[in-house]
Amino acid sequence: MQVPASETATQKNLRAKGQAMRILVIEDDREAASWLLKGLEESGHVADLAADGEDGLAMAREAVHDVLIVDRMLPKLDGLSIIRTLRAESVVTPVLILSALSDVDERVKGLRAGGDDYLAKPYAFSELLARVEGLARRQGDSGQDTRLKACDLEMDLLSRTVTRAGKPILLQPREFKLLEFLVRNAGHIVTRTMLLENVWDYHFDPQTNVIDVHVSRLRSKIDKGFDEPLLQTVRGAGYMVRDA
C-alpha cells in the first residue's frame, strides 16, 4: 500500500468517460469519513455521508447510489444488519464492507450477509477506490461473456485462447486467469491485493511481492514484440490493462 502519485489522471479519465458515480458512505468516524469523501470527490465521484446505521439504511433504501461503502460497526444499526435489510428488500446496490475485523471468517460473514466486497481497515485509498469502481463495473457486467476484448487483445473464455493482433499467445492456466481479471477491468486500476484475492483466492498478505513477478511474466508474453504496451504499471496503486 502506497500513496498514489496522483489521482488527477483517473479523475480526468472518469469525467471524460462520464463514469462518475454516486456513492453513499455509511461511516461514523468523522475524520475517516471526511477523508473518504474528499478522496472520492477528488476522483470525480459524488459522495453522500450517513453517520449512523439508521440514517444509512434510510438513504440506501432510496436506491439512488451506484455503490454503498458500509462500515461494520455503526451506532444504532450495525453494517451487516443494514445489508441484510437491503437485500431482503431487493435493493441490489453493490456494497463494499469496511471493517477493522480482518479475519477470513469475518470476511465470509460479511459476504454472506449480502456484501459484495470486503476491505479491512486500515486501507490505502487507492485500494478502496479501485474496489469501489470495480464493484460499479461488476454491476453492469453480466459475467456471461465468452469473449473479452481490450484494444487488439482478444480472449476466448470457452476455448481458452488468447490472441493479440490476430497472433496467438500461449498462456498457463493461472496466467489466463490473471489476464482475464485484468481485461474484465480494462481501463481501470487493479490492485495487487485484488489480484491476490480474485485470481489466487488468498486473503492473507504474503509479505513478499509475489504478484509483481507474475504480472511481469504475463506482460512479457502479451507485450513482447508490440510497440504499445497493453499491461501498464500504475505507480503506487497497481496495474491496468488499456482498453483504448
Next chain:
Amino acid sequence: MTPNSKIFRSSTFRLVAVYLVFFAVSVGAILAYVFWNTAGLIERQTDETIRAEVQGLSDQYRILGLAGVADVINRRVEEGAGTLYMMVSPAGERIAGNLDSLPTNAQGEPAWIDFPITVGKGATRHTGRAYYATLSGGFTLLVGRDVQEQRQFRDTIQRAVLWSLLLAVILGFGGGLLVSRNFLRRIDGITGASRTIMEGDLTQRMPVSGSGDELDRLATSLNEMLSQIERLMAGMKEVSSNVAHDLKTPLTRMRARVESALRADDPKEQRAALEKTIEESDHLLQTFNALLSIARAEAGNTREGLMPADAADIVRDVAELYEPIVEEAGGSLQAEVNGTLPVRADRQLLAQALSNLIDNALKYGQSLATDEAKLVVKAHAEQGKAVISVSDTGVGIPADQRSRVLERFVRLDESRSKPGNGLGLSLVSSVIKLHGGTLTLGDAGPGLVATLELPLLPEGR
C-alpha cells in the same frame, strides 16, 4: 456462621443422617430378631408347657373325676418339677396343689396371670406366671411356673439390646459427624485455595491429600487446569511485553521522522518522510496482522472452520505462486507433489503457513557458495499423515536454536539484517497446532528443512 451450624447444613451431614436412620432401623431389626429368638423363645416354651399341663389335667378330671385329678396333682408336686399347681372348690377351698391360696387375680374366664409367690426359707418374693381354667362343677384349676429367672434373663437381654441400639446410633452419628467434618475440611481447603487464586495468586494450588479418592482427583484436575491457565497467562504476558517492544520501536522511529520532517521546511524532504512513514506503518500493520493470525490460530475456535481439503492442491498452489519470485531472485523452486492428500484444513491458514515457510527459505536459504536458494517443496502421504516439507540450501538453524525460533519475535542474530518481524515461524507453528499436526525443523545438510505433518482423512470420506 459457626463451624457447627455449617456441619449441619452440609450435604455430607444430611447424607450421614439419612444413613444413620437406615442403620438404626436395621440394627434394631437384627436385635429384635435376636430378642425374639432368645428370651421370647423361652417364654413361649414355658407358656406351651403350662397350657399342655392345664389341658392334660382337665382331661384327667373328666376321666378320673375330682379325686383322681387331685392325686395326679399331688404326685406331680411331690416329683418337684418346679411347676405350681392349685385346685380349689367353687367355695374357694384348696383341694390340691402347692400354693397357699389361689392368687387373687385368678377370677372369671380362663386367662394368663402374673402373681407374686414366696419361695423358700428367706421368703423371697418371686413372680409366677400361670394359666387357670374353670372345670365343670365350678372347680378352678391353675397351673403356673416360677418365671423370676426368666424375667430377669429377659430384662437383661432387653437392656443389652437397648444399650447396643443406643451405642450403635451414637457411634454412627459420631462417625458421620467426623467423616462429614473431615470431608468439609477438604472442601473448605479447595474453596479457600480457589478464592486465593481468584484474588490473583495463580501460583496457588488445590490441596491434594494423596489418597487418590474422588476429591483428590477433582483437586488434581483443577490443578492441571490451573497450570495450563498459568502457562497461557505467562505466554500472554511475554507476548504483550514483546509486542510492546516490537511495536514501540518502529513507532518511535516513525514519530521521530515525522517530527524532524515537520521542523524541516523542504517539501521534498517532507514528502520523502511521509512516504517512509507509510512504508513503516504498512510494516507495522503486517506485524499486527501476523499477531492477530497467530492469536486466531491459537484460540483454536476456528477448528470448526476446518474443512475437508486436498493438502497436495494447497501445496501446489502456493508453490506455483512463489516459483516466479524465487527464480527472479536467482534461485529455484522444485515442487514434488503427487496425487491427493485429503486433510481437514483451513485453506487460507495452511496456505499462509506454507507461504511463510517458502518466504523464509527464500530469505535465509541462499547457499553460501553460490548465493542461490535452491528450494524443494515436497508433499506425500506417510503412515496416515500428510507430510509436507520445505527445504533450502542455506546455513540452516543450529539444533539448539530450533525450538527457540518458533517463539514469537525471536530472530536469530544472523537474520537481523533482513526484513521480517520474527513472527513467521510462530504463525506456522500455531497454524499447524490448530490443524492437529506438528512442525519440525531439521537439517537438510546443508540448509534447513521444515516438515509439517497433518493427519490424513480416512479413505472414502
